[in-house]
Amino acid sequence: MNFPSKLIENAVNEISRLPGIGKKTALRLALHLLKQKESVTEELTLALNALRKDVNYCQSCHNISDAKICSICASGRRDKSIICVVEDIPDVLAIENTAQYNGLYHVLGGVISPIQGIGPDDLKIESLLHRIMSASESEKVEEVILALPATMEGDTTSFFITRRLKEYGVKVSTIARGIPIGGELEYTDEITLGRSILTRVNYSAD
Amino acid sequence: MNFPSKLIENAVNEISRLPGIGKKTALRLALHLLKQKESVTEELTLALNALRKDVNYCQSCHNISDAKICSICASGRRDKSIICVVEDIPDVLAIENTAQYNGLYHVLGGVISPIQGIGPDDLKIESLLHRIMSASESEKVEEVILALPATMEGDTTSFFITRRLKEYGVKVSTIARGIPIGGELEYTDEITLGRSILTRVNYSAD
Structure with missing residues (x-):
């Protein structure tokens, strides 16, 4: 894509480095921000910078x-x-x-x-x-x-x-593996279905 | 969703204000940024702020x-x-x-x-x-x-x-309207097909 402005080209390049976002989506997001008030972009970038710089991880569980x-x-x-x-x-x-x-x-x-x-x-x-x-x-x-x-x-x-x-x-x-709740047998893949028979559990009708 | 940190909650809320991005995608993007170097987030936010603040529109064509x-x-x-x-x-x-x-x-x-x-x-x-x-x-x-x-x-x-x-x-x-190049007649919607017959153009086999 040939961009009419360096500013939008930079923004699109940076946004499209995010996973699952291509150049077209990045352009759509950049143009969306341009149509919003300046404060929308400011709040977004502040939140991202704060997250990246000040984030802590739990010393015990690493959450x-x-x-x-x-x-x-x-x-x-x-x-x-x-x-x-x-x-x-x-x-x-x-x-x-x-x-x-x-x-x-x-x-x-x-x-x-x-x-x-x-x-x-x-x-x-x-x-x-x-x-x-x-x-x-x-x-x-x-x-x-x-x-x-x-x-x-x-x-x-x-x-x-x-x-x-x-x-x-x-x-x-x-954790238990098997057919998801609400799942139909005929649409379940063979490996899951086969395993779910091998690892069957006792059924109680209480 | 209950977030374990205010910082990530803010970031997810701000990202999910973008069009077509829900809370789950926003969380995925925020966690992606956390796994990258700090410079990735810095460059992204710098590019967005520069775009929003310094953008110009052509006085003639408004591009x-x-x-x-x-x-x-x-x-x-x-x-x-x-x-x-x-x-x-x-x-x-x-x-x-x-x-x-x-x-x-x-x-x-x-x-x-x-x-x-x-x-x-x-x-x-x-x-x-x-x-x-x-x-x-x-x-x-x-x-x-x-x-x-x-x-x-x-x-x-x-x-x-x-x-x-x-x-x-x-x-x-x-601009011309009709069947897209490579389009099959049977899969074209009725309005487009009907119009393309009404607005047919002279065919030259030269």
């Missing part, structure tokens, strides 16, 4: 936090004997939105992926072991739930963590 | 421009006897990309839309008439091409401009 310890880890109402291990921050939000879990989290920051050059040392796995080891008697970790993606990389990471956790005597569980 | 007169209007290689009237800036880029047009442009900044409360006075129509009227003898405007969207609003605007142009003795044309 985003405004304080050194995040509100979940610091809460007195959470069950500190369970830690749910997730790949990244959006997973914490997703599980929190279910309102079905009251334990703590541990954000790995990724999953093991030899293709992308991500090894165990690039993730917060040692930090998880340290958390379990150094927990006081009253806040002892009884169970680690692995809530990692159902991919080769996720499975590899689950396997690795499970092996490392063996010596600590904590129970290790993984 | 975005770095100078008072845009590079198209100022070019000596352009045919100044033809003006192509478009709705907005992306249309100029689209026509320029075809490399089929060598005249000037006139950006209306919208089309007449009573539903959205946009009347002729909100558009750069008077400015177009002024341009035609005040052109010097050597740069006389011979033809105005209406390249407005093929919608009710676009047609209304074309009709309005054509009526206003009557007294200036310029030729008024409109």
